[in-house]
Amino acid sequence: MTLTGHHLIAGREAAPHGHFFHAFNPTTGAQLEPVFGDATHAEADEALQAADAAFDALRTATPETRAKLLDTIAEEITALGDALLERAHAECALPMARLTGERGRAIGQLKLFAALIREGSWAQPSVDHAIPDRQPLPKPDVRRVLLPIGPVVVFGASNFPFAIGVIGTDTVCALASGCPVVVKGHPAHPGTCEMLSRAVLAALHKVGLPAGCFSLVHGKGNDIGTTLTKHPLTQAVAFTGSLRGGRALMDVAAARAHPIPVYAEMGSVNPVYVLPGALKERAAKIAEAYIGSVTMGVGQFCTNPAVVLGLKSDGLKEFISSASSFAAKVAPQTMLHRGICEAYDAGTAVWQTIDGLELAGQSEAPASEEASQAACRIFTTTIDVLESNAELRREVFGPCSIITECATLDDMLRYTAGLEGQLTATIQGTEQDLRDYAPLIRALERKVGRIIFNGFPTGIEVCPSMHHGGPYPAASHSFFTSIGTGSIYRFVRPVCYQGFPEEALPELIKDANPRGAMRIVDGVLTR
């Protein structure tokens, strides 16, 4: 595939004509062709008008057609072969093995949502039959099903070009539910975005759905994102990235004449509590797994464990010394782009100026500035220092983490009570620790979306029980997840039909239940 740098607006090729930018290879610093440019207001409007015009065709298509669309996108992605991986590698510096795995996850998601909508239960169909002779008033026939909300604007993440990008969960569950999508391409990997977008457009063509169901517009500045979020036809926004970026979009959406939800996942510090029993049993082993988690993907995961808390003890000393040794052995690696690497170096440099925060260990090998490499950096401090420095409440994106010595469980509880919302928290402990530290679990239940016992938070299982979200600022709305089958609920809303004849009802709430979906019928779950 020859890249053009065009915006792809409902299938129309729109060459960039101003505010030009290029992608760069972060490993070499080389500029990558072709040139891209910021989309104009008119182009954003054209994309959303087309999305709105295509909405009826997409939402009234059969679930089989939409499932076929997802399966066909998966085929088209596969057909891109190594060229896709190579472009993503050039733009993001992620290792080929990682990209191959991530492509597998993205294809898995497409197939997962295809199966979900073929089956139908996801739409929570509910039927209450009439009771015409009920006293004092007859009961009407009332039924409810979830329907799509309309055009969705997607801002993909820099760190997952496939699984949280153009064909990531946001786009996939929007299309699955029947919502057209306008993607704002990520300026760090616009070529990858173009390749993936052409695959989506090819699939729409193959299954006979309008090209308006999908558009890609590029932009390096914030202007185009604001325009897309303000557009009156936009019904929701999905965003994965920084708190600053997510909050800016939330504020724009809240100030609209008709406010819309922004579903933003904005990362967190993901505290890890290493409890005494576990430290006694296996301090070095936990330290090894911890450094593995901190440095996975060069620390560029929103679930990166950026803070560790442990009680002052010999076990904690051993943990710190082991973690420092493991950190030393980690080779510096290229980050997603130069800007992220500079922010990482600047952020950890600020930390080094904080009294009472010590650099305990770091990658021995030198990090190449030219290749935008990040060294692993492990710090130690005490709970007082952690609590009294506001800079330490927010993550520095990259392979760094702070091990914190606490005097008592109360220190841990007080820190936890003062935490902002988190995507995850992790407990390393024995089963006896879990009993002894039960108040800590209770405290975490008020702060986090996922609590991990004896694992690490990086690496997310895509399954029905997954929740990837949490109280603000981890996410914009704590009810919704951005990963797993539950993510589809961001783009639908209930519609209730009262007194309709069988013939005029949506398929999932007809008495006949032709799809055999699980439903609540007269208050009882049944198939």
Add this chain to the structure above:
Amino acid sequence: MTLTGHHLIAGREAAPHGHFFHAFNPTTGAQLEPVFGDATHAEADEALQAADAAFDALRTATPETRAKLLDTIAEEITALGDALLERAHAECALPMARLTGERGRAIGQLKLFAALIREGSWAQPSVDHAIPDRQPLPKPDVRRVLLPIGPVVVFGASNFPFAIGVIGTDTVCALASGCPVVVKGHPAHPGTCEMLSRAVLAALHKVGLPAGCFSLVHGKGNDIGTTLTKHPLTQAVAFTGSLRGGRALMDVAAARAHPIPVYAEMGSVNPVYVLPGALKERAAKIAEAYIGSVTMGVGQFCTNPAVVLGLKSDGLKEFISSASSFAAKVAPQTMLHRGICEAYDAGTAVWQTIDGLELAGQSEAPASEEASQAACRIFTTTIDVLESNAELRREVFGPCSIITECATLDDMLRYTAGLEGQLTATIQGTEQDLRDYAPLIRALERKVGRIIFNGFPTGIEVCPSMHHGGPYPAASHSFFTSIGTGSIYRFVRPVCYQGFPEEALPELIKDANPRGAMRIVDGVLTR
């Protein structure tokens, strides 16, 4: 019960000490004792601190204890007997029969939510077992359940002092899920609020839960509502009332350092489409039911059908003439308070200045201004006039409605496409009409929360399939309902447990499933 006019802050009696106000009997204009006053910032803070402190006790109480709380509130309400109905009648002028019925609905809701949490399935428990030998990576054990979010601030509606008030759905589902509640009393019926609040406090005491689970603070101005919404411990707000009031709270909540959701139900015009087949068959009969719906509760329902659309025809003429006759026979009745009645008269007076909008019929009997009575007023116009006057897009709260003549289905479709979000829309038609006007149903699916066929929107069935909400400005967030069992989802969020031993898991996601709740286990719904 002797009313005191006190704020009831976690059981503490706080006498009003400034910004005093009284309730008034809208029928007589008489001032009702005692005096109430606006709560201070310190009192709001005290209520929310107490709510936050009580949160752990409430959420970790067994579902049986919380169900017992709801059942006991129902008993305490019942024990208030006629005194409650009489005070509500004096403050709201709603007929005793209506109040008796509404009290029944409120008690029914308490029992409905008690049963819901005893059973457990509402929390959508989900279990994915580990697959330790999965390739290339082991699958961890991942489980998810819905947990309460924390203190909720409730603003009740003026028009449903029981069912959408201090012990209405908002408070009941918050307490059911484990969220403490701070109610901002409605200044039009503060005495009713005090009686109901004392019933809640008595029930908390009887079941041994902390008084901090519930507080009532009064206020006539907007200041206390803003303070409650801004308070950092508030996790969500529930509001039923005007668009202006709801939007103001939404804006305050969105501007917080940590934004929180405001679940506001803000009414709508609830269009009714009378289709040709139905007009031919039964124009007069539909007109009678329509006037019944417009004037039910003196038109003070958020689902009041404020706009009717029909195609120019003899049937429509007959409908208009019948509706006018039925309107003439409706006796003027006292509205909820003088302010609402004045707004109604002012709103319908503005309508009478609009060229092309005609008063077709109204209550023959004179409306007593002193008794805050509203006459039923039915207007007629054409689609051009309806579409070209922005004032006609928003409801005038009260027993008025506009019958609109359209030339073609296209007129109806264009009007529908231009509608703001609506709680409901209604189709009066034959089954053949439904086939002929299928595009209208498709158009309505994009705009409304509930579509009624051959019924009227007033009167809401409280059942699992009910949805009372819709796209903005009908509601603040279209995913959530404020009536029916689904309303509990506003005050909970998913928490995921990964790798936890059975012993440390919440009851609903233990393998043993002691409550026998419906759950998704390894992707399959099962009990």
